[in-house]
Amino acid sequence: MLEKWKGQEGQEIEVFQEFRLLTSEVISKTAFGSSYLEGEKIFALLYKLKILVNLNMSKTTIPFINKLWKSTDLLESEKLAKGIQDCVIKIVKKREDQVVNGEADSFGNDFFGLLVDAYNDLDEKNKLSLQDLVDECKTFYIAGQETVNSLLGWIVLHLAIYGDWQEKARREVIDIFGNQNPHLEGITKLKTMTMIINETLRLYGPSNGLARTVAREVQLGKLVLPAKLDILPLNIGLHRDPHLWGDNVHLFKPERFADGIAKATNYTAAAFLPFGLGPRSCVGMTFATIETKIALSMILQRYTITLSPAYVHSPILILTVRPQHGIQVIIEPLHNNF
Numbered sequence: 001m002l003e004k005w006k007g008q009e010g011q012e013i014e015v016f017q018e019f020r021l022l023t024s025e026v027i028s029k030t031a032f033g034s035s036y037l038e039g040e041k042i043f044a045l046l047y048k049l050k051i052l053v054n055l056n057m058s059k060t061t062i063p064f065i066n067k068l069w070k071s072t073d074l075l076e077s078e079k080l081a082k083g084i085q086d087c088v089i090k091i092v093k094k095r096e097d098q099v100v101n102g103e104a105d106s107f108g109n110d111f112f113g114l115l116v117d118a119y120n121d122l123d124e125k126n127k128l129s130l131q132d133l134v135d136e137c138k139t140f141y142i143a144g145q146e147t148v149n150s151l152l153g154w155i156v157l158h159l160a161i162y163g164d165w166q167e168k169a170r171r172e173v174i175d176i177f178g179n180q181n182p183h184l185e186g187i188t189k190l191k192t193m194t195m196i197i198n199e200t201l202r203l204y205g206p207s208n209g210l211a212r213t214v215a216r217e218v219q220l221g222k223l224v225l226p227a228k229l230d231i232l233p234l235n236i237g238l239h240r241d242p243h244l245w246g247d248n249v250h251l252f253k254p255e256r257f258a259d260g261i262a263k264a265t266n267y268t269a270a271a272f273l274p275f276g277l278g279p280r281s282c283v284g285m286t287f288a289t290i291e292t293k294i295a296l297s298m299i300l301q302r303y304t305i306t307l308s309p310a311y312v313h314s315p316i317l318i319l320t321v322r323p324q325h326g327i328q329v330i331i332e333p334l335h336n337n338f
């Protein structure tokens with residue numbers, strides 16, 4: 001990405017699309033040991049499936065009716081799901097063939113290798129079913145790409161608007177890394193960047209709610225929630241509640257996180273949950289945070305960012321909160337040693 005940007009200095013760049021390619025490549029390489037191009041078809045099918053899920057998720061269905069009559073969207077979803085399954089089977093077969101042909105002595109120790117290993121377990125009790133294997137891959141492709149894609153996009157938007165925070169973040173990055181590539185020890189010291197990430201997650205966290213099914217009837221204040229009800233408690237409601245965050249709740253103020261999350265939330269753990277809470281919280285939180293910090297550090301080491309007049313603010317929810325018309329910025333080189 002940065003190599004490509006060298007030819008676009010002083011010009012407008014649509015960073016949401018740039019980060020789509022970057023985050024697709026990162027999750028493909030780290031979790032699946034492949035490239036974005038290999039996973040491209042899966043990403044494309046998942047995107048179409050996601051649009052359909054998004055359109056239909058709040059529609060009411062009558063139980064059992066789907067068995068007798070299927071809507072066009074449902075038929076299309078089934079076709080897409082089958083396409084994704086075929087793609088996953090193909091990459092499973094590739095890993096299995098490498099072991100059978102003696103090109104590798106195991107299925108690999110990346111996320112996908114562990115799944116293929118569990119899928120080939122001879123013990124029926126431990127064996128992962130094909131359906132579970134496909135579902136795990138779908139979750140990782142979607143959860144591992146779109147979320148960081150959105151987060152990086154919204155952070156760059158904020159840095160382009162709030163030049164003082166961009167400068168503070170850059171000073172910190174240069175103090176810690178100079179013109180070296182980011183390293184893990186330095187990543188843990190990025191305090192200002194952590195504040196900027198948290199504030200962006202509060203205002204434009206990729207997940208706006210946590211889907212749950214009510215296990216047994218429960219009373220919530222005046223509400224009685226029956227068992228099996230699907231609910232979507234909105235964390236965005238908590239993140240933008242003036243009682244929790246004060247009158248400037250809608251403003252970008254990373255300084256609220258200067259003394260950590262506990263202090264910012266006045267020790268109310270559930271006031272800030274961009275990665276969820278409890279046993280189902282995000283398994284990719286640390287991965288996502290490190291990926292975001294590396295990408296931002298490398299950009300800030302090289303470029304100043306200003307907002308292009310072409311940018312139109314229009315966040316839209318398509319499972320994650322994304323900029324409907326992209327994020328257009330102009331980058332100028334810093335003229336250092338890169």
Ligand code: HEM
Pocket residue numbers: 139140143144145147148151205206207210211273274275276277278279280281282283284285287288
């Ligand atoms: C900014 C980035 C990210 C955000 C904001 C985010 C947020 C979330 C949220 C809110 C949940 C649901 C938690 C719940 O229901 O309580 C979740 C689940 C999950 N996330 Fe993330 N996520 C991010 C990045 C990632 C990445 C990079 C990966 C993979 C490498 C990942 C993998 C997962 C998985 C597998 C689950 C399902 C966990 C389960 O159901 O047990 N996420 N994430």
